[in-house]
Structures are given as C-alpha cells and as structure tokens.
Amino acid sequence: MAHDGTDGWTGGRMLGRAVLGLPLDAAAFALVGYALFNTVRNLGYPIWYLDTDYHQAWGGPTMAGVWTVHAFGWLLCLAVLLYWPVRWLARGQAALDRRLS
Numbered sequence: 001m002a003h004d005g006t007d008g009w010t011g012g013r014m015l016g017r018a019v020l021g022l023p024l025d026a027a028a029f030a031l032v033g034y035a036l037f038n039t040v041r042n043l044g045y046p047i048w049y050l051d052t053d054y055h056q057a058w059g060g061p062t063m064a065g066v067w068t069v070h071a072f073g074w075l076l077c078l079a080v081l082l083y084w085p086v087r088w089l090a091r092g093q094a095a096l097d098r099r100l101s
Contacts, residue, residue: 013100013101016100017096017097017100020096020100021093021096024089024092024093024096025093027089028086028089028090028093031082031085031086031089032086035078035082038074038077039074039078042070042071042073042074043071043074045066045067045070045071046063046067049066050063054066057069057070058070058073
C-alpha cells in the first residue's frame with residue numbers, strides 16, 4: 001500500500017515509469033553492455049588475439065605483458081570512468097521510482 005492508501009504500482013504508474021524512465025534505462029543498458037563487452041574482451045585478451053601479431057601491442061612483446069596491461073588497464077577504467085555514471089543513472093532511476101510510487 002502506498003502512503004495515500006492506494007495500491008502502489010497501478011497500470012498508469014507502470015506505464016509512466018516505462019515511458020519516463022526510458023532514457024535512463026537505455027543509457028544504463030548501453031553503458032553496462034559496453035562495460036560487459038569490453039570486460040570480456042580485455043580480460044580474455046589471450047583468447048581473442050593469440051593468433052595475431054601482439055608483439056607491438058601495449059605491454060608487448062610478450063602475451064603476458066599484453067594481457068596484464070589490457071586487463072588491469074580496463075579494470076582501472078571500470079573503477080574510474082564508470083563508477084560515477086552508473087551511480088548517477090541508478091539514482092535517477094530510484095528518484096523516478098520514488099516519485100511515481
């Protein structure tokens with residue numbers, strides 16, 4: 001039950017949340033999808049690029065050095081570059097939920 005004695009999420013409120021929250025939800029989906037794709041790609045660097053000429057890649061000339069640079073570089077990017085945008089999107093979604101419930 002909501003504060004005013006009505007049921008919390010009615011059909012209109014759910015539709016409003018879906019429509020008004022679409023920009024935030026789309027941005028969150030794109031950001032998390034980008035992060036997931038690049039996490040798999042960078043942590044699995046030896047799987048994807050072992051047959052290529054990795055000697056000139058960052059961290060080369062050994063595959064261990066290349067993997068270390070790419071894996072830890074991406075983890076640093078996750079921590080530094082994605083921390084705040086994910087928090088902002090989550091707060092925006094929570095604020096929208098609070099206003100509509």
